[in-house]
Amino acid sequence: MSLSMRDPVIPxxxxxxxxxxxxxxxxxxxxxxxxxxxPFFPALTLPPNGATALSLPGALAKPIMDQLVGAAETxxxxxxxxxxxxLRPLKAMEPEEEVEDDPKVHLEAKExxxxxxxxxxxxxxxxxxxxxxxxxKVRCSGLDKKAKYILLMDIIxxxxxxxxxxxxxxxxxxxxxxxxxxxxxxxxxxxxxxxQWMSKxxxxxKLKLTNNISDKHGFNWPxxxxxxxxxxxxxxxxxxxxxxxxxxxxxxVRANDILKLPYSTFRTYLFPETEFIAVTxxxxxxxxxxxxxxxxxxxGFRDTGNGRREKRKQLTLQSIRVFDERxxxxxxxxxxxxxxxxxxxCFAQASSPAVSTVGTSNLKDLCPSEAESxxxxxxxxxxxxxxxxxxxxxxxxxxxPSRDKGSPASLKxxxxxxxxxxxxxxxxxxxxxxxxxxxxxxxxxSSGLAMSPFGSLFPxxxxxxxxxxxxxxxxxxxxxxRHPFLSLNSMRPRLRYSPYSIPVPVPDGGGLLSSxxxxxxxxPLDAKAAALAASPASVAAVDSGSELNSRSSxxxxxxxxxxxxLCSEKEAxxxxxxxxxxxxxxxxxxxxxxxxxxx
DNA sequence: TCTCTCACTTC
DNA sequence: TGAAGTGAGAG
Numbered sequence: 001m002s003l004s005m006r007d008p009v010i011p012x013x014x015x016x017x018x019x020x021x022x023x024x025x026x027x028x029x030x031x032x033x034x035x036x037x038x039p040f041f042p043a044l045t046l047p048p049n050g051a052t053a054l055s056l057p058g059a060l061a062k063p064i065m066d067q068l069v070g071a072a073e074t075x076x077x078x079x080x081x082x083x084x085x086x087l088r089p090l091k092a093m094e095p096e097e098e099v100e101d102d103p104k105v106h107l108e109a110k111e112x113x114x115x116x117x118x119x120x121x122x123x124x125x126x127x128x129x130x131x132x133x134x135x136x137k138v139r140c141s142g143l144d145k146k147a148k149y150i151l152l153m154d155i156i157x158x159x160x161x162x163x164x165x166x167x168x169x170x171x172x173x174x175x176x177x178x179x180x181x182x183x184x185x186x187x188x189x190x191x192x193x194x195x196q197w198m199s200k201x202x203x204x205x206k207l208k209l210t211n212n213i214s215d216k217h218g219f220n221w222p223x224x225x226x227x228x229x230x231x232x233x234x235x236x237x238x239x240x241x242x243x244x245x246x247x248x249x250x251x252x253v254r255a256n257d258i259l260k261l262p263y264s265t266f267r268t269y270l271f272p273e274t275e276f277i278a279v280t281x282x283x284x285x286x287x288x289x290x291x292x293x294x295x296x297x298x299x300g301f302r303d304t305g306n307g308r309r310e311k312r313k314q315l316t317l318q319s320i321r322v323f324d325e326r327x328x329x330x331x332x333x334x335x336x337x338x339x340x341x342x343x344x345x346c347f348a349q350a351s352s353p354a355v356s357t358v359g360t361s362n363l364k365d366l367c368p369s370e371a372e373s374x375x376x377x378x379x380x381x382x383x384x385x386x387x388x389x390x391x392x393x394x395x396x397x398x399x400x401p402s403r404d405k406g407s408p409a410s411l412k413x414x415x416x417x418x419x420x421x422x423x424x425x426x427x428x429x430x431x432x433x434x435x436x437x438x439x440x441x442x443x444x445x446s447s448g449l450a451m452s453p454f455g456s457l458f459p460x461x462x463x464x465x466x467x468x469x470x471x472x473x474x475x476x477x478x479x480x481x482r483h484p485f486l487s488l489n490s491m492r493p494r495l496r497y498s499p500y501s502i503p504v505p506v507p508d509g510g511g512l513l514s515s516x517x518x519x520x521x522x523x524p525l526d527a528k529a530a531a532l533a534a535s536p537a538s539v540a541a542v543d544s545g546s547e548l549n550s551r552s553s554x555x556x557x558x559x560x561x562x563x564x565x566l567c568s569e570k571e572a573x574x575x576x577x578x579x580x581x582x583x584x585x586x587x588x589x590x591x592x593x594x595x596x597x598x599x
Numbered sequence: 600t601c602t603c604t605c606a607c608t609t610c
Numbered sequence: 611t612g613a614a615g616t617g618a619g620a621g
């Protein structure tokens with residue numbers, strides 16, 4: 001029983017979406033119901049507001065990443081820190097005075113990202129790790145100045161395809177390779193106050209991309225808490241598959257301690273223009289040139305200057321001219337002008353409303369196949385400017401609350417772009433002022449997304465503008481229909497998504513940590529199980545099931561079998577519970593886990 | 600396709 | 611000054 005790496009891309013429940021999700025969270029929750037405490041949480045006590053939290057005395061405080069990395073590098077198995085470290089329960093976690101926040105995130109250097117995106121951004125991955133360029137930078141606003149936040153970033157597979165660069169364009173070359181271990185990058189300044197975050201551009205330039213599955217820059221969560229196992233690890237390098245398409249995600253978590261992450265609400269933001277294909281060597285010359293032109297470190301390769309590129313150019317200039325002359329005479333024309341847009345086709349298509357389909361999910365719609373004719377490609381090129389214009393509407397995303405828990409049908413316009421998102425949304429939310437031009441005019445409820453019975457792409461403008469996926473639902477575990485833009489989720493005001501909930505009393509007016517989904521609080525496992533059989537309509541009330549509904553209703557070619565999954569989950573739940581019992585009883589040694597994680 | 604080394608860059 | 615970040619290009 002294991003979710004695929006790409007699972008979070010799939011629209012689903014906010015719970016299922018949670019990056020750490022705890023595909024085994026329900027198991028743990030069940031154990032809690034039965035009175036078992038998670039292993040390594042020696043004296044777990046529940047704070048008065050119902051939240052469950054622990055903190056490490058300073059040891060894991062800021063800068064979190066440095067210390068986590070340090071622990072990893074010094075060979076200290078992080079998983080061993082749990083029982084040995086002086087864990088202490090948060091005694092009286094006073095219900096904080098929680099100032100309402102309404103985070104908005106603005107992508108920095110959007111124009112540059114757009115330039116790359118329309119050509120099909122490539123990011124080089126190496127064994128030792130390469131940085132992203134352009135670097136992922138955002139500016140936050142709307143945070144509670146005094147509250148502390150942890151900012152994170154991860155990169156998820158954008159679809160289920162493997163690509164190849166053929167005839168100057170990216171084409172689908174088959175099904176995606178097996179997923180790599182998932183990694184979450186915690187911004188090294190975390191946690192910091194909202195004021196601090198808002199005072200500067202938050203940059204994730206230190207995150208590196210690698211194709212080295214043995215990479216040692218990752219480490220598991222310092223606990224054998226079931227919810228953390230086998231899902232995400234943390235690290236400064238994220239492992240990707242070459243020739244696969246990826247989508248970076250940005251997360252805001254209101255929490256003053258990293259150990260509260262599993263219990264906290266994630267607000268997730270996607271910027272479609274940051275999508276890219278991982279490569280070990282650049283495929284598209286235009287991307288190479290863009291990198292050279294814009295990356296300071298690549299200055300030496302610019303035409304202007306005395307770098308080796310210039311020297312080399314001079315040396316080969318003559319031979320190139322001879323070749324060009326001959327080539328033109330033979331072909332009469334050059335494909336130079338068309339290749340630029342052509343290379344973008346697979347990117348543009350993935351986000352263009354024009355290619356949304358109604359009906360079952362069709363990979364070919366997501367990823368242009370090689371069989372696609374040039375004529376078709378040409379026609380798609382015309383979409384490019386339009387799509388880009390839509391993208392320019394805003395780079396600021398907002399996690400907007402949704403009060404729309406309507407039926408799937410009522411949400412279809414959001415999903416398929418039948419009408420401008422703002423209109424549809426505004427009509428459903430008359431009390432919500434029209435968003436300004438910088439902010440998302442659209443808000444999609446998680447249930448709506450999850451309930452999409454068609455598996456079609458989310459229209460680009462909508463997804464783009466409503467990228468706030470707070471709680472964003474990107475979850476789910478379908479191996480076929482997954483698209484980050486579908487992972488939009490919003491909830492009724494202030495009802496934020498909690499990674500998983502522990503079934504404890506949740507008093508009204510509780511803090512952030514008490515915002516677990518009611519359905520899950522009532523019994524996560526049961527809720528999930530119920531959701532398995534739920535009809536699309538019923539999912540509106542059971543967020544945790546939306547993932548599954550989405551899966552069952554959208555995948556025509558999915559290999560996922562729901563019932564077996566449920567069975568296996570229950571079996572695993574039982575096994576997990578037994579394991580926890582043994583651990584609590586000290587009868588079982590902690591399993592040593594690979595720091596780099598395993599798929 | 601991928602890995603490694605190189606010359607060149609920034610910081 | 612040196613560590614680290616670049617794409618090129620050979621293999």
